[in-house]
Amino acid sequence: MAIVEMKRILLAAQRQQKDAILLRLQQLGCVEVTPFEEAAEQDSAADSLSVRQADATAQSLARLRWAIGKLQRASQQKTSMFAAKPAARMEEMMPSTQTKEEMEDLLRELEALERRNGELKGRQTRLKTQMDQLAPWLALDIPMEDLRGGRSYHRFVGSLPIAALPALRAAWADKPVHIREISQDRDNVNIWAIVHHVYDEALEQDLKEAGFSPAQLGDFTGTAQARHDALAAQMEAAHKEQQDVDSELKEQARHLPQLRVYHDAVQAEHDRAAAGVHLLETRQAFLLRGWVPAPIEDAVLSAISREFPGAAAQVTVAEPEDEPPVLLHNNAAVRPFEGVVEGYSLPVPGSLDPTAVMAPFFACFFGMMVSDAGYGLMMLVLTPLLLKMMKPSTSGKKLFLIIAIGGVFTVFWGFLYNTWFGFSPLKHTILDPVGRPLDVMVLCVAVGALHLLAGLALGAWQHIRRGEYMDVIYDQVSWLMLLVGIGLLAVPGLAQIGQWVAIAGAAIILVFAGRGKTKNPFKRLISGFGALYGVTSWLSDLLSYLRLFGMGLATGVIGMVFNILIGMVFAMGPIGWVLGAVLFVGCHLFNAGINILGAYVHAARLQYIEFFGKFYEEGGRPFRPLGHSPRFTRISGA
Amino acid sequence: MEFSLGQVLALVGAALSTLLAGMGSAKGVGMAGQTNAGVSTENPEVNSKLLVLQLLPGTQGIYGFLVGVMILINTKVLGGTMSAVTVEQGLAFIAAVLPVAVVGYFSAVHQAKVASAGMLMVGEHPDMSGKAITMTVLVETYAVFALLASILMVMAIQV
Numbered sequence: 001m002a003i004v005e006m007k008r009i010l011l012a013a014q015r016q017q018k019d020a021i022l023l024r025l026q027q028l029g030c031v032e033v034t035p036f037e038e039a040a041e042q043d044s045a046a047d048s049l050s051v052r053q054a055d056a057t058a059q060s061l062a063r064l065r066w067a068i069g070k071l072q073r074a075s076q077q078k079t080s081m082f083a084a085k086p087a088a089r090m091e092e093m094m095p096s097t098q099t100k101e102e103m104e105d106l107l108r109e110l111e112a113l114e115r116r117n118g119e120l121k122g123r124q125t126r127l128k129t130q131m132d133q134l135a136p137w138l139a140l141d142i143p144m145e146d147l148r149g150g151r152s153y154h155r156f157v158g159s160l161p162i163a164a165l166p167a168l169r170a171a172w173a174d175k176p177v178h179i180r181e182i183s184q185d186r187d188n189v190n191i192w193a194i195v196h197h198v199y200d201e202a203l204e205q206d207l208k209e210a211g212f213s214p215a216q217l218g219d220f221t222g223t224a225q226a227r228h229d230a231l232a233a234q235m236e237a238a239h240k241e242q243q244d245v246d247s248e249l250k251e252q253a254r255h256l257p258q259l260r261v262y263h264d265a266v267q268a269e270h271d272r273a274a275a276g277v278h279l280l281e282t283r284q285a286f287l288l289r290g291w292v293p294a295p296i297e298d299a300v301l302s303a304i305s306r307e308f309p310g311a312a313a314q315v316t317v318a319e320p321e322d323e324p325p326v327l328l329h330n331n332a333a334v335r336p337f338e339g340v341v342e343g344y345s346l347p348v349p350g351s352l353d354p355t356a357v358m359a360p361f362f363a364c365f366f367g368m369m370v371s372d373a374g375y376g377l378m379m380l381v382l383t384p385l386l387l388k389m390m391k392p393s394t395s396g397k398k399l400f401l402i403i404a405i406g407g408v409f410t411v412f413w414g415f416l417y418n419t420w421f422g423f424s425p426l427k428h429t430i431l432d433p434v435g436r437p438l439d440v441m442v443l444c445v446a447v448g449a450l451h452l453l454a455g456l457a458l459g460a461w462q463h464i465r466r467g468e469y470m471d472v473i474y475d476q477v478s479w480l481m482l483l484v485g486i487g488l489l490a491v492p493g494l495a496q497i498g499q500w501v502a503i504a505g506a507a508i509i510l511v512f513a514g515r516g517k518t519k520n521p522f523k524r525l526i527s528g529f530g531a532l533y534g535v536t537s538w539l540s541d542l543l544s545y546l547r548l549f550g551m552g553l554a555t556g557v558i559g560m561v562f563n564i565l566i567g568m569v570f571a572m573g574p575i576g577w578v579l580g581a582v583l584f585v586g587c588h589l590f591n592a593g594i595n596i597l598g599a600y601v602h603a604a605r606l607q608y609i610e611f612f613g614k615f616y617e618e619g620g621r622p623f624r625p626l627g628h629s630p631r632f633t634r635i636s637g638a
Numbered sequence: 639m640e641f642s643l644g645q646v647l648a649l650v651g652a653a654l655s656t657l658l659a660g661m662g663s664a665k666g667v668g669m670a671g672q673t674n675a676g677v678s679t680e681n682p683e684v685n686s687k688l689l690v691l692q693l694l695p696g697t698q699g700i701y702g703f704l705v706g707v708m709i710l711i712n713t714k715v716l717g718g719t720m721s722a723v724t725v726e727q728g729l730a731f732i733a734a735v736l737p738v739a740v741v742g743y744f745s746a747v748h749q750a751k752v753a754s755a756g757m758l759m760v761g762e763h764p765d766m767s768g769k770a771i772t773m774t775v776l777v778e779t780y781a782v783f784a785l786l787a788s789i790l791m792v793m794a795i796q797v
Binding site: 343561 | 703785
């Protein structure tokens, strides 16, 4: 259980070796490159070159992501939630110039397809609008060129409200005018009218008053029908072209695997370029500054000196004002639980890594809350299977392992609670939360008290490591005395002793809790009172562990209710057997799922609020070495 | 089968507990779900983290259901004929479900508000999902206490 010590690394080499060295560091994956403080003011040409490089790779990453998204939608292949990411070899992370060119060609092709697609969509919209405008006039069998009017007559083409038409006809019944109704829609009637030129202005005036609006037919010759047919033919062609584009896109989707690998390769290149921005460069040389974990400094140094004889590297202890990044390292059994700590916040450098102490409590609480031995067995069997199928990333793997370890504890507690898939098959129940709930509650609070005391002990250890021995008495022993004293009050015969122990503890807290905050003795006492009030938080912390009982009971009772209901279905005969079996699997999967999630979240909460509250110093910055962080693939052999 | 007033009161108790806590959870998970959809539109990658937050206000409904079932077990509705329940006992059942029903309803709604706010936070800072979950679970404490109070009371009623 430890936070890995970080050391400063300085590396100087010739500038032409820059890319090779960065690449090698990326393969090693254990050096975090950090900027020089002075670098912010430096604005040399070399700097802007590396910035430009990083910008260029960021841009091609964006293009690649767009292309991959496009092809994924086009290929319509459903990827299973449980499917593993495809594997990529380490060599593929260094694409050859040929691959790069191929991929660039592919990108350009896809972008050309996209442009064509956009152009086609626009054309189809335009055609559709024109055809919609023509639709009411299809019955007008006069060619457009004849509609413009002549010397002795005038024509009108347009629409007016249906209600206005009869009045208009009546008013013009005895005049040299002909009004033809072409079509109608909900409110308007579309008309064609021809009139002798003597009357055209009068008719125009009347039409205007009736609400006439001239048709916008566009510029073409021939009849509306002919024009409409021509447009329809163009539309058909555009449709066909669209289909070609779509099928070509679908066809290009076969390049998806290569594209994904290439994306991750460019991602690696971008990470290198982004690290390169932090370097100090002159025309001939460059200087790299970073963090390296102390246990592997020798391996890194020897790898550099062996492979790059011209480079000079040096590792020094971190300066006091430097804040090193934080990396947790634990043995394999508790390593998965690092994820729980990371889910909250990393400890500050120089403080404690709580993972090892937390892990057994976490697993125990998890087991108490899932509390069904059947579900525990299921977790034990399914987790390795899912691990094999999904091949998750490191953090995903940690989560699976927590569930597997929690499964072991679940079987243990499920055995004590005598709950197996909601049934109680054993004759003798050791812990009966329904029949004798008080026993189980006392047990939960006792486990909780142990957990809180462990937190107190870690706080004491923290002080001892820093040589602050008196603080152990002020901050931890005082509380221990107060709590144990209060506990003894309940024990007959020892109450007298308990009383004095508690008072002594309280006195220490009262006097010393405000130390260091103020010189004023009066203010210091007030601050002590404030600290003493914290005794109520201990009470609520202890009661909080009753959730172990509540959640455990919930799992068992819900499982039991499912079984009662399924039992009724089962009694219906052969159909009931089949239905019952399906229901049994479904219901218990649901119950297990919701309770595993609940147990995980609540077990984490008990660590974050109750346990960490006693000692934890949060706020460390995670160690982010230059390495490979593939998005679409898994790198094998890395 | 004839029901006595006491038996009906016991059933009312079971119904209240399932009903109010369930309503609260349904409202809470619904609210959180809307926020989840909104945040996921902007940042689809955090969706799976947000699902945990969305589910958190759902536990109150389970607690209410649990207490309801415990009344049904206590009065032997599940597994045979319902035992005789006096009017006083029936009223006692109603009193017993009040914590989980009322606190369940309100804590689910308030928890959903914290969950929604937490989702907005995770949308901006995906690495803060642990904190968002912790903030949300803090509200749950009171639902757990209410559940315990209700369970203890239900079990204290000897029918």
